[in-house]
Amino acid sequence: MYADIKNHECDICGKAFSRKCGLKLHLDMHAEIKNHKCDTCGKTFSSKSYLKLHLDMHAGVTNHECDICGKSFTLEGNLKRHLDMHSGIKNHKCEICGKGFNQKGDLQRHSDMHAGVTNHKCVICGKSFLMMGSLKIHLKVHAGARNHECDICGKAFTQLFHLKLHLDMHAGIKNHECGICGKRFIHKGDLKFHSDRHAGVTNHECDICGKAFTLNGELKRHLDMHLGINNLECDICGKIFTHQGYLKLHSRRHADVTNHKCDICGKAFTSKDHLKRHLNVHAGIKNHKCDICGKAFNRKWGLKRHLDMHAGIKNHKCDICGKAFITKSNLECHLKVHAGIKNQM
Template identity: 60%
Template structure:
């Protein structure tokens, strides 16, 4: 057939091989072969006889041909090419398996969950995942993985290799899958839903973090002040605050913030957006936290106490202004008379006096005052109270 020459029975054996006549059967597994010598090598495999040892890594094999394929791998010889994508392999059998992937043929099924794979080796790796076997360990951080490929991608992260770039915003990622999830965010695809509140997310991991918030789980703790957070990202922003890092600047007033979300809330204030209203008096606020503080005022809660005089305040910011008064800090100066004040609100009331604005009127005699305190004193006069 191919011009090869033989003597005696060798020619007949060779022709039997071409005809794929398999008359020699294995008594152990029933597998059939064209030649007796091939069966002998096969029986060595059943017996665990590995006489062919690799000089480079010490790995042993039943057959000389298998050792040769193994040595080709060490030498980087890849003579078997995929006709579809051009990818090269050391063994012909690997090309066959690879072609099944192109054809989407998944003949190898997991007995536990029923997931199907194109290659037998992939099922084996998948089964190790079910068993919790993680034999591939990172030499840098010690983290272990089930698959060698997953470890390789993890090592790329340590090396700072980011080969997968977003075509929309230019952001780069280590993993192809991470880029795909990022692209879902750009197109607004949110397939992951919270079972408790119905909120939707682009990534499965974000739902898990969100569920931790519902459960009150806070595993990310600040090493400086001990404050705990549900999300790792929130802790990072908090750490930036400790470090004084403020990368998000307001284009209108120049004020800088640690987090992007805080800047957004600040911009709402500039725009006059007040979506958070008080249930008691209806007063609206730009930020949810401000409503909470305002509600504490209604409840008479004053958790912020002055260490000097003991006076308590509802808001932390009010206490800070009060402390400035103790320190004699007066940063708010009147442009008309030069008088300085600790608080911006006090300066405003002072300016009303210059402008002759009298918004506080006595219900009894109609006399008006620039300040509520002056009106209060006036009311005492009507009542005959002499201090």
């Protein structure tokens, strides 16, 4: 009857207790008085009961089972929080972005992310993390600990979660679908990057030329081009590439591999993306419009070249007479004049 009456309130955080001894144990936590030590891992606790619960975790005792999914927990409180997840209850809302959480601790960590708080630092490389758990996983990378191995191809991972995603790839499971074009992805993160492309999000800008990219990896490859880092050479013609994907597409041309055929005119292409751009020409789709004169283009680089014309930018210069041109093709036509080559009519 009187179990719910909590007259003993903590002066520090305001939490109330029905018994004085409960408040005392709680105050020990604030004072960081931890006299009860775990013999297995050395972790200390403010009360014997907390130590007992901790020891249950080492022993794998999980008496609190979820009636919905069957997952078991050592602590009843963890089960309650888990049930909130099933019910979709998210009482802890972020005041900055409005995202909701079912646990106060999750909201706190999320708020730290907004504030840029990274208290958990790696002593090896100096990288900082929001959560201790993330740091522990990161340390496994330094230690080379990859205990989760794929039975199909033998690839190993530091986290079980990453192995599960990898197995989805083998199984062809793609649960994350783009709401705009219908393309499906294995990873939620890949869908996000794909959606950013639809939205035109380009947060990674080149400090040299100003070109912006959706992915940081794309920017790095682009910077390699500026730095002249070309590590991949074509065995047939000797052409150099900064990225394996570009070399692969180039090699298809040598092999005359054109698997992507246009149903309208029969023209074939080495990649699906090239075919898509070609189909836009047939459809008359021109999404890239000039703000100055209104002329539209089906490719971004076509608009860029057109804007250079408005700006009078002529980057392609003749080494013989010094005359400059907006496009490389115009320069090549000009060089034929110097060489005495006339177009056959």
